[in-house]
Amino acid sequence: MSATTLAGKRTRILGSAVVTWLVFAAALLLWELIAIGADSVYFPRMTAILGTAVDLLLSGPAWRLMLSDAVFEIVLPSLATALGAWAASAVLGIALGTALGRSDWAMDYCGTLISFLRSVPPVTLMPAFMVIFGIGVEMEIAAIVFSTLWPIVLNTVDGVRSVDEVKIDTARSLGTPRRYWIGMIVLPAAMPKIFAGLRLSLSIAILLMVVAEIVSGSGIGLQLSTTQSTVQYTEMWVWVLLLGVLGYALNSALLAVERLVLGWQPTRGDDA
Amino acid sequence: MPTMLEVSGLTHQYGQGERAHVAVRDLAFTIESGQLACIVGPSGCGKSTLLRCISGLIPATGGSVRLHGDEVSGVPGDLAVVFQDYSRSLFPWLTVAKNVEFPLRWQKVSKAERSQRAAEVLESVGLSGVGKKYPWQLSGGMQQRVSIARALVSRPALLLMDEPFASVDAQTRGELEDLTRRVQRDLGSTILLVTHDIDESVYLADRVLVLSKSPASIVADLTIDLPAERNQITTRESERFVSLRGEVARLLQSPQVQRPGEPDPATAESGPGTTTVETGDTAGTADTAEAAARS
Numbered sequence: 001m002s003a004t005t006l007a008g009k010r011t012r013i014l015g016s017a018v019v020t021w022l023v024f025a026a027a028l029l030l031w032e033l034i035a036i037g038a039d040s041v042y043f044p045r046m047t048a049i050l051g052t053a054v055d056l057l058l059s060g061p062a063w064r065l066m067l068s069d070a071v072f073e074i075v076l077p078s079l080a081t082a083l084g085a086w087a088a089s090a091v092l093g094i095a096l097g098t099a100l101g102r103s104d105w106a107m108d109y110c111g112t113l114i115s116f117l118r119s120v121p122p123v124t125l126m127p128a129f130m131v132i133f134g135i136g137v138e139m140e141i142a143a144i145v146f147s148t149l150w151p152i153v154l155n156t157v158d159g160v161r162s163v164d165e166v167k168i169d170t171a172r173s174l175g176t177p178r179r180y181w182i183g184m185i186v187l188p189a190a191m192p193k194i195f196a197g198l199r200l201s202l203s204i205a206i207l208l209m210v211v212a213e214i215v216s217g218s219g220i221g222l223q224l225s226t227t228q229s230t231v232q233y234t235e236m237w238v239w240v241l242l243l244g245v246l247g248y249a250l251n252s253a254l255l256a257v258e259r260l261v262l263g264w265q266p267t268r269g270d271d272a
Numbered sequence: 273m274p275t276m277l278e279v280s281g282l283t284h285q286y287g288q289g290e291r292a293h294v295a296v297r298d299l300a301f302t303i304e305s306g307q308l309a310c311i312v313g314p315s316g317c318g319k320s321t322l323l324r325c326i327s328g329l330i331p332a333t334g335g336s337v338r339l340h341g342d343e344v345s346g347v348p349g350d351l352a353v354v355f356q357d358y359s360r361s362l363f364p365w366l367t368v369a370k371n372v373e374f375p376l377r378w379q380k381v382s383k384a385e386r387s388q389r390a391a392e393v394l395e396s397v398g399l400s401g402v403g404k405k406y407p408w409q410l411s412g413g414m415q416q417r418v419s420i421a422r423a424l425v426s427r428p429a430l431l432l433m434d435e436p437f438a439s440v441d442a443q444t445r446g447e448l449e450d451l452t453r454r455v456q457r458d459l460g461s462t463i464l465l466v467t468h469d470i471d472e473s474v475y476l477a478d479r480v481l482v483l484s485k486s487p488a489s490i491v492a493d494l495t496i497d498l499p500a501e502r503n504q505i506t507t508r509e510s511e512r513f514v515s516l517r518g519e520v521a522r523l524l525q526s527p528q529v530q531r532p533g534e535p536d537p538a539t540a541e542s543g544p545g546t547t548t549v550e551t552g553d554t555a556g557t558a559d560t561a562e563a564a565a566r567s
């Protein structure tokens with residue numbers, strides 16, 4: 001690629017990033033204008049929400065990067081629960097999915113069951129989790145693991161099953177020993193599909209985190225429900241927006257990891 | 273010369289009962305060490321099946337394959353295969369160098385020696401300096417060179433190639449043919465190459481085995497008495513080349529399967545000493561060979 005087209009491409013990417021954020025800023029401005037017009041307590045102005053957000057989250061000492069106690073006592077524990085449960089789910093799901101996918105018969109027996117488990121809306125199982133695990137972080141973790149596990153398992157099975165036959169023949173003809181097979185052929189080939197499952201389950205993890213916290217009364221979920229019931233609508237919107245920001249940040253982080261791990265993929269390498 | 277490969281009574285049948293399809297029937301031939309032999313046969317006659325049986329990728333339903341005397345069951349260690357579809361055969365998640373090193377990963381070879389050997393073999397196929405790239409960043413011909421390098425890196429006694437140049441352009445194809453001959457001579461390897469291209473088989477080989485239509489059986493076994501040093505232009509123009517390719521084409525078109533003792537029209541036409549016809553059990557049908565028609 002010549003220098004000029006590279007520079008042109010770079011400007012274009014930069015340009016599109018600028019436009020993206022302009023659209024975002026315009027949406028915030030639109031919110032502000034509508035809120036001024038509506039003049040309703042249920043729909044506070046964006047400037048008020050952002051101001052409260054700074055008071056609530058960014059009023060700490062400078063050595064803590066201005067992060068307030070609320071960040072350490074509410075946001076980080078919630079995040080730790082969601083990410084910890086999601087990571088456990090990822091390890092378990094990839095292992096289970098690889099075992100099921102490699103077996104000739106396991107999916108014949110378990111496939112329907114797993115599809116069924118996946119189809120149960122996890123939120124409806126909340127009462128059952130409360131009965132089994134009591135109210136607390138165990139129940140939150142169980143809820144998140146249960147609802148994020150199946151997409152990872154099914155995607156891993158799919159990936160493990162769809163290893164190209166020519167690659168299998170090649171690896172066999174090169175005498176690949178059994179103990180190298182999964183790590184060097186099966187998982188690399190299945191990685192794109194596994195990552196699709198991981199991304200899907202990450203957004204489910206955030207959703208279930210909030211729902212489980214509302215039910216069990218902790219973390220961000222508790223803040224959402226108390227601010228709502230005590231008519232602190234501006235604060236309520238701060239938590240809603242924060243969840244949006246967290247979801248976006250986590251997804252971007254996972255995409256960055258994916259770009260690193262799957263950098264070998266032709267289409268990714270091209271536009272990364 | 274010692275015998276490298278001995279195939280006897282090889283039969284392979286796909287499926288069972290009514291849907292059974294015999295792809296290869298009662299094949300017998302031997303390949304000597306250091307030979308470059310080509311198997312040429314019409315499309316769909318069972319060439320890939322034959323190679324898969326020899327490489328141990330599928331167990332043949334009948335007969336035996338011996339690699340320097342040992343019965344083949346499962347993939348032998350000192351054998352490598354180059355497949356036609358290089359883009360599917362190379363591992364896209366590994367760089368070119370890692371692809372080539374791949375077969376050394378579980379051998380007692382240090383990391384340094386591994387990359388050293390990969391670099392050497394890449395250089396011998398004319399690809400120095402691309403080790404850090406990914407296969408898809410290379411042209412088709414270069415990708416096939418990478419798979420040839422990967423097959424050669426563990427110095428296999430026998431290299432099997434299944435239509436290795438069928439998906440590259442004519443120019444690249446010529447280069448890869450010359451590369452194959454050069455590498456075979458330099459490393460003294462034994463190569464069995466399958467193709468449906470008559471010209472290619474004659475140009476490349478020391479010996480050409482002609483297969484019949486499905487189920488494959490051997491129609492003829494020709495010694496290619498062209499000079500060892502070959503040239504894409506002059507060799508292909510030479511009288512001997514033209515007469516040999518005519519002979520192979522004729523054999524493909526009307527496979528007169530010979531029984532020992534019967535007169536042999538193929539040798540009668542093309543002069544003595546070049547054709548030795550093996551036995552087979554399919555009657556000579558007058559079907560037109562697709563491969564001959566194409567060329």
Ligand SMILES: Nc1ncnc2c1ncn2[C@@H]1O[C@H](COP(=O)(O)OP(=O)(O)OP(=O)(O)O)[C@@H](O)[C@H]1O
Binds near residue numbers: 316
């Ligand atoms: N897995 C399989 N199951 C059933 N039949 C098969 C299978 N593989 C190949 N065949 C059949 O066996 C015959 C020989 O196939 P094979 O691929 O060995 O031919 P080929 O000579 O390599 O063909 P080509 O020139 O197209 O590569 C074909 O008729 C094919 O339909």
Ligand SMILES: [Mg+2]
Binds near residue numbers: 319321434435
């Ligand atoms: Mg074939």
